[in-house]
Amino acid sequence: MLSLVVPAEESDQLLIRPLGAGQEVGRSCIILEFKGRKIMLDCGIHPGLEGMDALPYIDLIDPAEIDLLLISHFHLDHCGALPWFLQKTSFKGRTFMTHATKAIYRWLLSDYVKVRLAQSDTATGPCKNTHYPSHPPTMVRLEERGRFHLMQLFLTQPHSSAGLCLRQTLRLETEILPVLLCKSSSRLDGERL
Numbered sequence: 001m002l003s004l005v006v007p008a009e010e011s012d013q014l015l016i017r018p019l020g021a022g023q024e025v026g027r028s029c030i031i032l033e034f035k036g037r038k039i040m041l042d043c044g045i046h047p048g049l050e051g052m053d054a055l056p057y058i059d060l061i062d063p064a065e066i067d068l069l070l071i072s073h074f075h076l077d078h079c080g081a082l083p084w085f086l087q088k089t090s091f092k093g094r095t096f097m098t099h100a101t102k103a104i105y106r107w108l109l110s111d112y113v114k115v116r117l118a119q120s121d122t123a124t125g126p127c128k129n130t131h132y133p134s135h136p137p138t139m140v141r142l143e144e145r146g147r148f149h150l151m152q153l154f155l156t157q158p159h160s161s162a163g164l165c166l167r168q169t170l171r172l173e174t175e176i177l178p179v180l181l182c183k184s185s186s187r188l189d190g191e192r193l
């Protein structure tokens with residue numbers, strides 16, 4: 001019996017690997033593998049945990065193999081581990097987020113660090129280093145109505161039917177598959193997760 005292996009870059013298979021947020025709120029971090037590319041969606045902390053336990057399960061991957069990191073929005077469970085990931089791992093790809101997310105995330109992280117340091121004499125994990133760079137060189141703000149062509153992928157910021165920009169939403173498009181990355185939401189009216 002002949003076994004045929006299709007190279008990853010020719011396969012139409014999408015692999016989804018959660019590194020956090022699997023059946024819990026917090027640590028949002030998902031790896032998508034498609035056409036030989038690896039994309040990380042979000043890099044958040046678990047707000048109920050401390051130190052390294054609050055981080056996504058990054059030890060299950062090689063950060064140097066990640067081509068692209070997309071941050072959906074500025075909630076800490078989606079972006080709280082970003083400075084740690086950019087500074088302490090071998091990741092060399094580009095990071096994209098919306099204008100609103102980039103404008104607010106640093107303030108939230110700064111407040112988070114201050115609170116954690118006030119609660120504990122010994123800070124570990126993402127709080128160990130209190131200096132967060134304002135805009136790391138690999139971070140790119142996605143402009144409204146912007147469209148980036150990256151690695152045979154298109155990254156856009158979608159608009160509602162009324163033409164309004166959905167400020168906390170990114171759409172990742174491939175030739176055969178769209179992926180919508182959006183803010184936390186609930187199915188209950190007026191509530192968000």
